[in-house]
Amino acid sequence: xxxxxxxxxxxxxxxxxxxxxxxxxxxxxxxxxxxxxxxxxxxxxxxxxxxxxxxxxxxxxxxxxxxxxxxxxxxxxxxxxxxxxx
Amino acid sequence: xxxxxxxxxxxxxxxxxxxxxxxxxxxxxxxxxxxxxxxxxxxxxxxxxxxxxxxxxxxxxxxxxxxxxxxxxxxxxxxxxxxxxxxxxxxxxxxxxxxxxxxxxxxxxxxxxxxxxxxxxxxxxxxxxxxxxxxxxxxxxxxxxxxxxxxxxxxxxxxxxxxxxxxxxxxxxxxxxxxxxxxxxxxxxxxxxxxxxxxxxxxxxxxxxxxxxxxxxxxxxxxxxxxxxxxxxxxxxxxxxxxxxxxxxxxxxxxxxxxxxxxxxxxxxxxxxxxxxxxxxxxxxxxxxxxxxxxxxxxxxxxxxxxxxxxxxxxxxxxxxxxxxxxxxxxxxxxxxxxxxxxxxxxxxxxxxxxxxxxxxxxxxxxxxxxxxxxxxxxxxxxxxxxxxxxxxxxxxxxxxxxxxxxxxx
Amino acid sequence: xxxxxxxxxxxxxxxxxxxxxxxxxxxxxxxxxxxxxxxxxxxxxxxxxxxxxxxxxxxxxxxxxxxxxxxxxxxxxxxxxxxxxxxxxxxxxxxxxxxxxxxxxxxxxxxxxxxxxxxxxxxxxxxxxxxxxxxxxxxxxxxxxxxxxxxxxxxxxxxxxxxxxxxxxxxxxxxxxxxxxxxxxxxxxxxxxxxxxxxxxxxxxxxxxxxxxxxxxxxxxxxxxxxxxxxxxxxxxxxxxxxxxxxxxxxxxxxxxxxxxxxxxxxxxxxxxxxxxxxxxxxxxxxxxxxxxxxxxxxxxxxxxxxxxxxxxxxxxxxxxxxxxxxxxxxxxxxxxxxxxxxxxxxxxxxxxxxxxxxxxxxxxxxxxxxxxxxxxxxxxxxxxxxxxxxxxxxxxxxxxxxxxxxxxxxxxxxxxxxx
Numbered sequence: 001x002x003x004x005x006x007x008x009x010x011x012x013x014x015x016x017x018x019x020x021x022x023x024x025x026x027x028x029x030x031x032x033x034x035x036x037x038x039x040x041x042x043x044x045x046x047x048x049x050x051x052x053x054x055x056x057x058x059x060x061x062x063x064x065x066x067x068x069x070x071x072x073x074x075x076x077x078x079x080x081x082x083x084x085x086x
Numbered sequence: 087x088x089x090x091x092x093x094x095x096x097x098x099x100x101x102x103x104x105x106x107x108x109x110x111x112x113x114x115x116x117x118x119x120x121x122x123x124x125x126x127x128x129x130x131x132x133x134x135x136x137x138x139x140x141x142x143x144x145x146x147x148x149x150x151x152x153x154x155x156x157x158x159x160x161x162x163x164x165x166x167x168x169x170x171x172x173x174x175x176x177x178x179x180x181x182x183x184x185x186x187x188x189x190x191x192x193x194x195x196x197x198x199x200x201x202x203x204x205x206x207x208x209x210x211x212x213x214x215x216x217x218x219x220x221x222x223x224x225x226x227x228x229x230x231x232x233x234x235x236x237x238x239x240x241x242x243x244x245x246x247x248x249x250x251x252x253x254x255x256x257x258x259x260x261x262x263x264x265x266x267x268x269x270x271x272x273x274x275x276x277x278x279x280x281x282x283x284x285x286x287x288x289x290x291x292x293x294x295x296x297x298x299x300x301x302x303x304x305x306x307x308x309x310x311x312x313x314x315x316x317x318x319x320x321x322x323x324x325x326x327x328x329x330x331x332x333x334x335x336x337x338x339x340x341x342x343x344x345x346x347x348x349x350x351x352x353x354x355x356x357x358x359x360x361x362x363x364x365x366x367x368x369x370x371x372x373x374x375x376x377x378x379x380x381x382x383x384x385x386x387x388x389x390x391x392x393x394x395x396x397x398x399x400x401x402x403x404x405x406x407x408x409x410x411x412x413x414x415x416x417x418x419x420x421x422x423x424x425x426x427x428x429x430x431x432x433x434x435x436x437x438x439x440x441x442x443x444x445x446x447x448x449x450x451x452x453x454x455x456x457x458x459x460x461x462x463x464x465x466x467x468x469x470x471x472x473x474x475x476x477x478x479x480x481x482x483x484x485x486x487x488x489x490x491x492x493x494x495x496x
Numbered sequence: 497x498x499x500x501x502x503x504x505x506x507x508x509x510x511x512x513x514x515x516x517x518x519x520x521x522x523x524x525x526x527x528x529x530x531x532x533x534x535x536x537x538x539x540x541x542x543x544x545x546x547x548x549x550x551x552x553x554x555x556x557x558x559x560x561x562x563x564x565x566x567x568x569x570x571x572x573x574x575x576x577x578x579x580x581x582x583x584x585x586x587x588x589x590x591x592x593x594x595x596x597x598x599x600x601x602x603x604x605x606x607x608x609x610x611x612x613x614x615x616x617x618x619x620x621x622x623x624x625x626x627x628x629x630x631x632x633x634x635x636x637x638x639x640x641x642x643x644x645x646x647x648x649x650x651x652x653x654x655x656x657x658x659x660x661x662x663x664x665x666x667x668x669x670x671x672x673x674x675x676x677x678x679x680x681x682x683x684x685x686x687x688x689x690x691x692x693x694x695x696x697x698x699x700x701x702x703x704x705x706x707x708x709x710x711x712x713x714x715x716x717x718x719x720x721x722x723x724x725x726x727x728x729x730x731x732x733x734x735x736x737x738x739x740x741x742x743x744x745x746x747x748x749x750x751x752x753x754x755x756x757x758x759x760x761x762x763x764x765x766x767x768x769x770x771x772x773x774x775x776x777x778x779x780x781x782x783x784x785x786x787x788x789x790x791x792x793x794x795x796x797x798x799x800x801x802x803x804x805x806x807x808x809x810x811x812x813x814x815x816x817x818x819x820x821x822x823x824x825x826x827x828x829x830x831x832x833x834x835x836x837x838x839x840x841x842x843x844x845x846x847x848x849x850x851x852x853x854x855x856x857x858x859x860x861x862x863x864x865x866x867x868x869x870x871x872x873x874x875x876x877x878x879x880x881x882x883x884x885x886x887x888x889x890x891x892x893x894x895x896x897x898x899x900x901x902x903x904x905x906x907x908x909x910x911x912x913x914x915x916x
Contacts, residue, residue, distance in 0.1 A: 021150030048217035209620030215701040225661035230901025246659040285627035286638035480645030
């Protein structure tokens with residue numbers, strides 16, 4: 001059981017570090033339900049981001065679940081689910 | 087089939103000037119961009135000087151999302167392509183998508199990006215390798231990224247022939263225009279100034295170990311002892327002349343009139359090196375006699391045996407002191423796949439202004455019977471025809487002849 | 497109009513060195529994919545590859561050649577010499593300046609660079625790498641035009657010489673480039689093909705990072721599954737194919753065996769994404785249409801499509817759409833197959849290896865199968881020649897390729913004398 005929580009700010013930081021700042025609004029509290037592609041992050045950016053999350057948090061994210069994870073909120077939930085079950 | 091192909095836009099990134107005009111002014115004034123390396127500490131290495139581009143801020147010109155997935159050479163190339171389009175007065179979004187293609191030369195791909203990922207791999211582990219590594223380092227990256235940024239869906243390509251590649255790319259672009267694509271972006275912009283790239287360049291055996299920027303790279307000089315590497319190059323907008331006239335292109339710098347390429351015979355074969363034949367093929371292709379050539383931009387290896395081969399090829403075709411020869415790359419260093427493309431841009435600027443830029447810093451060795459332009463620029467009006475030579479390690483020889491475009495403006 | 501004949505073939509591919517071994521593998525439907533043997537693959541997501549069992553000395557390289565060349569360059573020289581021998585001639589009658597070389601490669605000497613980096617950086621510890629520990633010819637790894645230079649030295653070609661590096665379409669584009677030089681009159685004879693030897697930790701790691709390669713590690717033999725519903729990525733391969741190309745009139749005059757004519761070649765960019773493909777296949781379709789036009793061939797005259805068929809989810813869907821878009825109803829009648837199911841995906845080399853397969857299909861009247869295609873995918877609904885090679889008269893082939901950077905290429909090959 002871990003007390004670590006994965007937040008919008010964590011995701012925003014990791015997206016930015018690995019894949020840069022998109023044009024437009026990017027990730028904010030009011031875009032957590034918007035598809036990643038709509039806020040300027042393509043599939044490669046997500047692969048890079050997932051890999052960075054795995055390294056930083058010592059996780060192995062489920063590949064099948066990731067395939068259907070298309071919004072920031074869903075990704076944050078997935079990471080936190082795996083953190084609490086770790 | 088034999089459509090006339092002209093250059094209508096220049097994008098230049100050089101150690102002594104970002105942008106064609108800054109660079110051209112520096113070359114004419116003999117201002118060098120060569121200095122001690124600053125990108126990394128060169129102290130452990132026998133060669134310590136380079137032509138570095140300073141003052142380039144990729145984030146000011148490119149989207150934030152592109153930065154983590156591009157090597158420096160790609161960032162320079164994307165901005166160079168933007169400049170070339172702007173100079174040509176072309177907005178790519180307004181042209182039919184299949185009417186534009188890209189052919190670039192590469193030599194070592196995005197080598198610094200690759201270095202950093204190799205370091206991640208071996209120092210930290212395979213799961214630390216970037217998702218962008220699969221394309222950010224490879225040789226095709228600049229053509230791919232330029233096509234994406236500008237919506238260019240026509241025929242594209244990438245050639246690697248060491249330092250001759252810049253001319254081979256332009257020749258391939260001309261071929262595509264003659265096959266029916268009205269506009270091609272071509273040339274090369276290169277950068278591999280990182281410790282890992284430096285280690286590899288050292289093994290070429292061709293680097294100068296001089297520590298004085300003013301005397302480290304001296305082709306055709308009795309003191310010649312290797313070259314200084316640099317970063318940068320040029321991208322050129324090439325167009326079918328009819329198309330350029332129809333759209334009233336703001337500049338027509340000149341016509342890409344002739345091209346020839348050969349490869350040297352095996353060492354020890356006793357056969358003549360291929361450079362002379364490359365020059366003759368370029369002249370023949372252009373239908374130009376040697377006497378019509380106003381200036382030769384030399385490859386300028388700065389190794390005595392290679393300088394001698396070049397002098398002999400030039401004098402065999404043009405006669406002793408038969409044509410002015412220059413090598414302004416003494417102010418930039420040799421730019422690998424960017425070298426010949428930058429020389430081509432320089433030749434076109436020389437034609438525009440009727441002036442031959444000097445081979446800065448060089449005192450011609452007495453036994454070379456060529457008319458090397460040294461010291462100050464030489465005015466030569468009209469300067470109508472220029473020949474650019476390029477050689478690559480391993481035996482590559484290429485020559486491109488550019489001449490004033492004599493077609494009529496509509 | 498000058499035409500371009502293929503008069504010599506050399507192949508170095510997984511499953512056996514030499515053209516004969518290659519064709520035996522393809523027609524048997526066996527696969528050459530296996531667990532990686534050249535380094536310990538256990539830390540990696542994808543641990544399988546299609547490796548070439550290659551012995552440089554046995555293949556005729558001198559110790560000096562072996563030392564100064566990366567594995568990919570070694571493949572190229574050995575394979576070029578096979579092609580020249582197969583063409584049945586020296587080129588003494590050709591002006592050496594009209595005898596050139598074009599070699600394709602996507603990733604150059606990446607395996608040599610990986611090994612050398614590890615050494616000079618002391619396992620990644622040194623940021624300022626120590627050049628004194630590098631092999632003396634590291635520059636030849638840095639700039640892969642050393643590949644075409646080595647081939648030129650080996651075959652005595654002093655004409656136009658370059659490496660073509662358009663990612664995974666390099667093998668088609670290198671041969672297309674050489675054919676263009678002959679057609680326009682810049683060369684009479686070209687030695688052209690492509691080579692890659694990318695099976696190294698850095699390459700495996702970079703494809704792991706984007707999940708492009710398959711993680712089907714427990715079933716290496718059946719891991720490359722183009723057009724199959726259960727496909728989940730490509731299998732990395734290595735290899736080389738090289739051809740002798742010459743002007744058709746010259747080939748006929750000297751009584752050469754003409755395998756095929758390079759009748760059309762076109763390349764387009766999707767200008768969309770460095771690795772992504774739009775599902776509609778529009779630019780690949782355009783390349784096919786333009787190449788057919790150059791060849792003067794109607795879509796319904798195509799007897800066989802040699803597919804890119806990498807076995808990634810997006811590629812096979814994209815390519816199926818492109819074939820339908822360019823060939824219309826004929827797409828449902830023409831056999832389409834991917835030899836990557838057997839020899840893996842050797843990046844830049846595979847385009848030339850697929851040209852070899854296409855030419856041999858015409859030569860022998862046999863279409864190689866798509867191995868491992870056992871579960872049809874509703875999204876991939878063409879005739880992919882599953883499992884078993886098929887006897888069929890083949891006079892016209894379209895071979896296609898698709899690569900990172902957005903490159904889409906098509907080549908049209910015809911039997912000498914033209915299509916039916």
